[in-house]
Amino acid sequence: MSEPRQLDVVLGERSYPIWIGAGLLSDSARWRRAIRGRHVLIVSNTIVAPLYLDAVRHGLAGLDVVSVVLPDGEQHKTLAHCSVVLDALAQQKANRDACVIALGGGVVGDLAGFAAACWMRGIDFLQIPTTLLAQVDSSVGGKTGVNLPAGKNLVGAFHQPRAVVIDTDTLRSLPAREYRSGLAEVVKYGAIGDADFFAWLEQHAAALIARDSAAVAEAIARSCLHKAGVVARDEREDGERALLNFGHTFGHALETASGYGQLLHGEAVAIGMLLAARLSAQLGRAPAADSERLQALLQALRLPVALPPGSNAETLLRLMYLDKKNLSGQLRLILWRGLGQAEIVPDVSDVAIRQVLQQA
Structure with a gap:
């Protein structure tokens, strides 16, 4: 060993x-x-x-x-x-x-x-x-x-x-679906703060799907290294640590709306990250091309990128208001400026969020 x-x-x-x-x-x-x-x-x-x-x-x-x-x-x-x-x-x-x-x-x-x-x-x-x-x-x-x-x-x-x-x-x-679900959180680390790691994931997507031991160990280590650094700097999510929730406000709403267990957590996060990226582009905060790269990587890792059939935008929006990152009844979303550049954005309008949900 x-x-x-x-x-x-x-x-x-x-x-x-x-x-x-x-x-x-x-x-x-x-x-x-x-x-x-x-x-x-x-x-x-x-x-x-x-x-x-x-x-x-x-x-x-x-x-x-x-x-x-x-x-x-x-x-x-x-x-x-x-x-x-x-x-x-x-x-x-x-x-x-x-x-x-x-x-x-x-x-x-x-x-x-x-x-x-x-x-x-x-x-x-x-x-x-x-x-x-x-x-x-x-x-x-x-x-x-x-x-x-x-x-x-x-x-x-x-x-x-x-x-x-x-x-x-x-x-x-680990069943294949559970394994792929975990890859969504790996993608998140590249998306929020490490564009080089995101590019590495694009290059090694096939190896990760095949569960190549070296590629998987490297992905785990780089993910844990990123999270350990964030936790050390912001243990109780007063600032930077909130960025780790990229895609999670959308994702948690999807999990709740669909009934716990219908969507795996990573599957919901994959959809949520893409929604957050598209919303960022819609608001003029990020290039649409980066949303397309994110979608392509998620699809290469065999993760869902569309809302489940029957999803209701109004229900999802209501559930998003229960997110723990919100302050004084106002939504605070984790969006991005593009690959590797996540940010906390307060006061995103319901109209903008509803539009992204309806187009998904």
Whole structure:
């Protein structure tokens, strides 16, 4: 097994490593040192647990380990299932030095991290993301939370993990649609702040679709490096970190409108990024040619670029007003000046947004 790559999220005493490499689940000597107490609760789901739960438990020999296996899917990222995790911690008699391990995709990571943030006002948690989307995005940065029927991630907390363990071997078991969904978040990093990385993705689209190990590892590392830098500079999304939500205001509205789980998160973000790019062009803020490049790359990565059939512009616009980036009832969208140049734009008119939605 080759030495994994290590990146660091630098947040003073709350700094933590991101390890990226093949075979990391079996390298428990590396990640077990991030666990400080005796009680460990592993949270996984019905898809991931049969594949990887035993390997993680094996690496925790000698500790008091219990596990919670949740149903798979965004529709299960709820307060009710968070309560299931908290009840398990209570039954375990977990102390303040306990650790929650999130073993799964973004739903598991968000929910397990939120439970860890709530238990005794905050205990340790470890991210072991097993989907590409979680590896390049949700596992890094400490955003945790659950959904409400009214909207996505409306209940949550900032709570940084002790470490992020990205075993690239777990991507072998990932269904093709889930894998492609993760590529949308990879594209986002190039779109918002690294035109050279965007060009690299254009050149390596075929290799990424084929899951070439070298290309995938490079894409993960460059994505995590970008996010780690942003989080270090703006942990609680007071400014620059909001740029990471490029396409997400549209995307979250699409997820909510279509019913959680109908559109995968990355699929909704892909559509949302293109809508944001088109809106930027419509407002005269960016060249239309860059929107066309974005659309071409998303299509090369086999991601959707059109609204789902039956989408309603008025419904989507109403849901966009629930976005957490909004202030004083005014929409604040992440748009761009072109490739690699994202920006926060307040007070975009409903008329302009409605027009882009109706033309999509």
